[in-house]
Amino acid sequence: MVHCSKQWRQGRVIETLNERTKPPSSSIRIAHVAELAGVSTATVSRALASPGQVRPATLALVMEAVKNSGYRPNSSARNLRTQRTKMVLVVMPSIANPVFAEVLRGIDTELTTAGYGVVIGNLDNNPGKEPRFVELAFSREVDGVILLNGWIPRSGRHSLLESGLPVVSMCSAIGDEVVPDVTVDDAAAGREAARYLVGLGHAALGYAAGPIGHPVDSARWTGFRDAAIDMGVEPGRIRRFEGQKEARFSYQSGVSSAESFLALSDDRPTAVFCASDEMAIAFMKTVRDRGVDIPRDLSVVGFDGITAGRFVHPTLTTFLQPKHDLGCAGARVLLELFAGAERSQALSKKIAVSLVERESTAPPPA
Amino acid sequence: MVHCSKQWRQGRVIETLNERTKPPSSSIRIAHVAELAGVSTATVSRALASPGQVRPATLALVMEAVKNSGYRPNSSARNLRTQRTKMVLVVMPSIANPVFAEVLRGIDTELTTAGYGVVIGNLDNNPGKEPRFVELAFSREVDGVILLNGWIPRSGRHSLLESGLPVVSMCSAIGDEVVPDVTVDDAAAGREAARYLVGLGHAALGYAAGPIGHPVDSARWTGFRDAAIDMGVEPGRIRRFEGQKEARFSYQSGVSSAESFLALSDDRPTAVFCASDEMAIAFMKTVRDRGVDIPRDLSVVGFDGITAGRFVHPTLTTFLQPKHDLGCAGARVLLELFAGAERSQALSKKIAVSLVERESTAPPPA
């Protein structure tokens, strides 16, 4: 407590100085430590950065001084000197989405281990926020960028790529040959969904779509549709239900799709593949409230494998994305880039998803 | 495309230099702009920082040069000079939790508007990660800290508070007089939950607990219990179901609590208040699978107001936390601190929650 109150006063001092725009920080600088240890600042710096290059005796001296003074190197000064910030920007379409949150977790664990920090760039489904991320890159506030949004952020006529920073994308093919993509195989999953449902006996299929034109959505839809046709489903009996444009992959979007489904008077699909688990959960809820029994009348397959899918009724059959691992893998690619790897699609990785059968799917009604 | 490829080459150059540890950046420096505009670096700096202090003609000259060169001030240099980083650290217990994610969203929108960036500090339910956040503060990588975890991170014998940085906590009373708390009124919510359930006629109550000893959990539980007793419920008929220690407020924890509930042979509560919505959803699912009908046999009340609660069956009665607003409010307090406000509990704010009645609650069975 005494401690806290002392520190509090110290804090006030800083503030007062800031107010009159006198920058000097109250923290301990390397020079103080050097003086305390009776060595030069260079030695302190070395002792901290590469202890092996310092005589054990002096090292001990320095460490002692560091401990006693509570010294921490000032990161701004170090960043300026080394031209690195040890920070990575992660651009996310929406932070509230559990899938992105989980991917971010993976990124964070991997990056933290490597000594990097994570700055979040939350687009929040609002493209107006893009320019800021481009600025961050250009001003060298970060050493690299991970994109979860599916395209390269721009500011005016400048693209984030022009910053020259290493960039990794974690969505389907972003369409740039110097940006590695680390992603799930959406097209394959779409195909597998079709095969699975047709295999159960379904002949009239639906797809609850994500944001139209989004690379991830396109891949899942195309894969789904093509495989279904290949397996002999009539193209006319494969319906696409558009979700809500502003509500990417969200519950709301699932409600909209379900309403389109319910509006159908005849030849309703007997199985629906949803572009996300949240959509699938909302879809199920909406149609069940209108008397459609799942899986008796309708089978539903989701995509993502979010935890909630195990706690709804019926439990959701879905494609499990290894979200955390995906994040780790993407972060590792960025670290390779930091280590000097050549930028190219050669670093790209496709991660497999796996179908998890639960209660929401069954053969079609007889 | 031509553009990209050019930039790619530029990127390679930087890397090559880094490899031989030659720091010089390839980006445009203020000196270049000054030369281009035919003015001094000081004038460029001023033109960018305070355009009012520069003659319109020169201002135009500078702006032109800035635009043509694509110049962006180097943030490390600026940070070093100004002693501010315009970054805030947000310490989160778990980023996968939708409540924290939503609060973070609020924090982000508010901070971004004020020109601050957000660095995430994800504890991931792992106290071993604390020291890193203390380092970040001490090394002045950020200008301030927002705590969502409920306690002050420590590193060895040093507390994050000793960094002298402004700190705001967004959990129940963190127990430090210089750290403002911006929080929901957990105790009041607990009381209201008891009043609501007793009002419906329930006389045997349960509480599905969050992490034991967590300030938020204590407040909700104490409020709930005290109010129930006040309303005449026998203390012996108020049960506390411990969740899972390592799974704070999560689905898993709800499953554990439900199992404790199911293990009860007699005098089962007819209503359960859960410390979180995820717990409530998992609780409902678990007991329903064992034949307990909700709300006929058992009423369930959650806490948080996450979206999923509207899509489970039955839909979840819960206390709606204004998560986004909470984040905004907390961020605003930090901004006040930046602006020189005195650090004290006087800045604390308590935000009200509101009960949302849905289908999971009803009078007890007759």
Place this chain on the structure above:
DNA sequence: CTGTTAGCGCATTCAG
């Protein structure tokens, strides 16, 4: 192994 020296790129005095 260690000290001296010299910037990193910028914002801010202080003169003019």
Place this chain on the structure above:
DNA sequence: CTGAATGCGCTAACAG
């Protein structure tokens, strides 16, 4: 209103 000069705190050459 503008330019010259200074140093933020640190790391990395380069000598010794």
